[in-house]
Amino acid sequence: MKTINLLWLITVCFLVSAVMPFDQGHCNALESFKNLNGTISIAGGTAHIPVMNDAAKTIMTFNPAVRITVEGGGTGVGVQKVGEGLVDIGNTGRALSPEEIGKYGLRSYAFALDGVAAVVNAQNSVSNLSAEQIMDIFAGKISNWKEVGGRDAAIHLFSRDEASGTREVFWKKLLKQGTVAQSANIVPSNGAMKVAVAQDPNAIGYVSIGHIDESVKALQLDGVAASQENALNGSYPVVRKLYMNTRGEPNPLVQAFIDYILSPDGAAIIRRHGYFPIE
Amino acid sequence: MPFGRPCGLRLRSKLERCIERILLIATAIAAVAIISILLLLAYFCLPLFTSGELGEVFSRRWQPFAGSYGILPMCAGSFAISLLALFLAFPGAVAICFFVHSLAPAPAAGLLKTLVHFMTGIPTVIYGFVSVFLLVPLMRDWLSAGTGFTLLTAAITLSLLILPTIVLVFQARLERIDPTLTLASAALGFTPIEQVRHVLIPASAQGLLVAAILGFGRAIGDTLISLMLAGNAAQFPVSLFVSIRTLTAHIALVLATDSQSMAYRSVFAAGLVLFLLMGMINLLIQRIGRADNEKTYEKDR
Numbered sequence: 001m002k003t004i005n006l007l008w009l010i011t012v013c014f015l016v017s018a019v020m021p022f023d024q025g026h027c028n029a030l031e032s033f034k035n036l037n038g039t040i041s042i043a044g045g046t047a048h049i050p051v052m053n054d055a056a057k058t059i060m061t062f063n064p065a066v067r068i069t070v071e072g073g074g075t076g077v078g079v080q081k082v083g084e085g086l087v088d089i090g091n092t093g094r095a096l097s098p099e100e101i102g103k104y105g106l107r108s109y110a111f112a113l114d115g116v117a118a119v120v121n122a123q124n125s126v127s128n129l130s131a132e133q134i135m136d137i138f139a140g141k142i143s144n145w146k147e148v149g150g151r152d153a154a155i156h157l158f159s160r161d162e163a164s165g166t167r168e169v170f171w172k173k174l175l176k177q178g179t180v181a182q183s184a185n186i187v188p189s190n191g192a193m194k195v196a197v198a199q200d201p202n203a204i205g206y207v208s209i210g211h212i213d214e215s216v217k218a219l220q221l222d223g224v225a226a227s228q229e230n231a232l233n234g235s236y237p238v239v240r241k242l243y244m245n246t247r248g249e250p251n252p253l254v255q256a257f258i259d260y261i262l263s264p265d266g267a268a269i270i271r272r273h274g275y276f277p278i279e
Numbered sequence: 280m281p282f283g284r285p286c287g288l289r290l291r292s293k294l295e296r297c298i299e300r301i302l303l304i305a306t307a308i309a310a311v312a313i314i315s316i317l318l319l320l321a322y323f324c325l326p327l328f329t330s331g332e333l334g335e336v337f338s339r340r341w342q343p344f345a346g347s348y349g350i351l352p353m354c355a356g357s358f359a360i361s362l363l364a365l366f367l368a369f370p371g372a373v374a375i376c377f378f379v380h381s382l383a384p385a386p387a388a389g390l391l392k393t394l395v396h397f398m399t400g401i402p403t404v405i406y407g408f409v410s411v412f413l414l415v416p417l418m419r420d421w422l423s424a425g426t427g428f429t430l431l432t433a434a435i436t437l438s439l440l441i442l443p444t445i446v447l448v449f450q451a452r453l454e455r456i457d458p459t460l461t462l463a464s465a466a467l468g469f470t471p472i473e474q475v476r477h478v479l480i481p482a483s484a485q486g487l488l489v490a491a492i493l494g495f496g497r498a499i500g501d502t503l504i505s506l507m508l509a510g511n512a513a514q515f516p517v518s519l520f521v522s523i524r525t526l527t528a529h530i531a532l533v534l535a536t537d538s539q540s541m542a543y544r545s546v547f548a549a550g551l552v553l554f555l556l557m558g559m560i561n562l563l564i565q566r567i568g569r570a571d572n573e574k575t576y577e578k579d580r
Contacts, residue, residue, distance in 0.1 A: 073535060074535050075535075076534075076535030076536050077535040080535065154425070156425065156426040158426075161511075161532040161533070161535075162343050162532065162533055162536045162542055163532070163533070163534075163535035163536040171344070177344070179342075179345070182342070182512060182513065182514050183512050183514060183521070183522060184512055185426050185428050185510040185511060185512055185522050186510070186511035186512060186513075186524070186532060187511070188506065188511075188531070188532060195411070196426075196428070199411075199412075199415065199416060200419060200426055200427065203426065
């Protein structure tokens with residue numbers, strides 16, 4: 001019975017791959033998925049989601065026998081889930097600590113460079129702040145927009161939860177590990193941050209550059225725009241790498257996914273979502 | 280012949296024994312699950328007790344990056360939000376019950392009942408989602424209450440969530456009250472409103488209490504609404520318009536941190552507090568049920 005099932009599966013896969021269009025010349029990286037089937041589960045960092053979703057969609061369109069699920073949860077969840085074997089790939093927005101690598105035997109694959117930018121509501125007239133001003137705002141020392149050249153309105157602070165990789169890089173590299181006011185609202189994901197800031201004209205928060213769109217305005221830091229070029233040439237300092245992590249050696253399907261993300265096709269997807277690919 | 284022949288009887292009793300056994304197993308599984316949850320929680324909390332970090336967890340400040348891990352603001356936040364939600368939902372729920380029970384014309388009562396039943400089926404996330412886009416901007420712009428993600432915003436939404444719970448529990452109590460009681464009062468010339476005031480409320484006082492406690496328990500246990508709407512700032516609820524964090528939201532936010540950290544262990548302390556609180560609420564309800572049996576005015580069953 002089992003062999004018959006397997007035979008069926010192989011036949012179906014074969015038929016499906018036979019009718020797939022090959023008109024795109026650049027689908028070399030996708031070729032490795034041709035004879036594969038099964039599922040890949042991905043969870044963790046929320047900055048990774050746009051890239052993961054796009055790659056998953058492309059792969060699943062090419063070969064419907066491959067199912068890829070993408071969940072969020074944040075960097076901390078990424079480490080825990082992949083470490084406990086609940087998902088195949090756990091995404092993190094920071095390098096793993098030696099304890100985490102030692103405890104679970106994790107392997108990391110850095111694939112993109114990401115910046116974290118302070119964002120304000122699109123209606124806010126302020127568009128440039130110094131690092132000093134941002135530190136004072138998040139510490140609660142500056143509490144009105146008019147103190148930094150905006151209108152007369154209270155500043156509404158939004159920060160991220162303790163397990164967030166985005167928070168970690170923003171706090172270390174921009175706030176210089178300074179205090180964040182106790183009254184700051186805490187949101188649980190990059191997406192929730194964007195919604196909160198987009199809704200509130202007096203809000204300030206921070207998101208991964210890949211999540212920035214017309215609903216929020218990214219602030220210039222000391223006159224330097226938070227763009228991927230500036231992140232790459234080093235003039236914008238609040239940057240980090242995005243990682244995929246697996247427990248031990250990945251299986252062929254997961255390996256193919258990682259190779260795809262690291263391929264030129266994957267690089268194009270990474271660029272399309274505002275991140276910068278790294279080898 | 281209603282009971283069939285003897286062999287049919289034997290078959291029946293066999294079937295009954297089988298069903299009894301299945302039910303026993305189901306009960307045992309549920310009981311074992313609850314006890315093991317408690318044991319597991321206690322086990323995870325053990326390091327807190329043995330290392331003397333307990334005082335640190337039950338302190339007034341949560342600043343994990345400055346070495347303070349107090350969950351007392353979250354305890355206070357949970358209590359404040361639940362009491363406020365109860366305060367908002369309870370009068371409305373009780374009014375709905377009396378209205379449906381004795382004041383409303385039948386079609387209106389039926390409609391209201393259907394509506395409440397429908398409300399129980401709405402997923403929590405829908406309430407949260409709608410409130411983020413409707414209630415939060417309203418609170419922010421009209422009341423200029425900070426970011427709009429406040430204690431009051433979350434409590435208002437939470438009150439919608441617990442209203443059906445209170446209504447259903449209290450409604451069930453009201454329906455069990457001996458109808459001769461209302462008949463007698465009607466014969467004495469009481470108007471419907473007088474009946475509610477002088478007969479139904481005193482006769483159902485215990486039901487009111489149980490419904491309130493259950494509503495409170497439902498509010499304390501809810502995670503998503505406070506996580507989405509209360510702002511999650513770890514501070515004491517000093518006014519209606521501050522952002523607060525509940526115990527449940529705290530668990531959801533901190534669970535993903537490094538499992539070796541002190542912040543992570545505080546999650547289990549928060550879990551234990553919640554578990555004990557819910558246990559106490561249940562015990563309280565049971566006690567009320569037992570203590571006051573002669574005062575329920577229920578018809579004989």
